[in-house]
Amino acid sequence: MDTLLSDKDSIKLSWSRLSNDQFSYYSVLRQSWTDDGEVSIARIDSNGLTAFTDKTVPISPFVRYRIVGFLKNGDTLQSNRQEKEYPGLNLKLVQVVRDADSVKISWQKIFQSVLILMNR
Numbered sequence: 001m002d003t004l005l006s007d008k009d010s011i012k013l014s015w016s017r018l019s020n021d022q023f024s025y026y027s028v029l030r031q032s033w034t035d036d037g038e039v040s041i042a043r044i045d046s047n048g049l050t051a052f053t054d055k056t057v058p059i060s061p062f063v064r065y066r067i068v069g070f071l072k073n074g075d076t077l078q079s080n081r082q083e084k085e086y087p088g089l090n091l092k093l094v095q096v097v098r099d100a101d102s103v104k105i106s107w108q109k110i111f112q113s114v115l116i117l118m119n120r
Contacts, residue, residue, distance in 0.1 A: 011084055014051040015067045022071040023047045029068060032060035033096055033105075061085065061096075061105075 013028065026049075028042040042052055057063060067079040094106040 009057070010053050010055045011057055011063065011065070012051065012053045013065055013067070013082075015079055017050050018047060018069040018077060020069070020071060020077070022073055022075070024070045024072045027068045027070065028052050028054075029066045030054065031064040032058045033062060034058065034060060038064075038066065 015026075018026070024045075026044040027040050028044070029038040030041045031038045041054060041056070044052065054063075054065075062083050062085055064081055064083045066081045069077040071077070095104075096106075097104040
């Protein structure tokens with residue numbers, strides 16, 4: 001993946017074109033701190049389309065993206081994973097600790113630290 005650009009409501013991803021005659025489609029994967037793993041948020045069938053704007057960015061201290069190119073023979077080619085802080089969220093994530101029943105999140109905002117406990 002080449003770039004991640006963001007404003008307060010969206011994140012735009014762009015990547016290099018996959019130059020392989022076996023190209024089938026791209027899958028855009030996203031993960032936020034609330035997800036257990038990566039989730040496919042878009043399928044792009046055109047090899048020439050090498051950009052995607054995520055307009056449904058979850059409210060999360062960070063969001064990670066990865067592009068996977070699927071080939072007709074079943075093979076995949078994966079981009080590097082890139083992380084972006086949530087657009088417009090004025091805090092720095094310090095720590096996330098998850099267990100079976102809760103998530104503890106620590107963050108810093110300007111001059112203070114806060115700890116919050118969220119139960120499921």
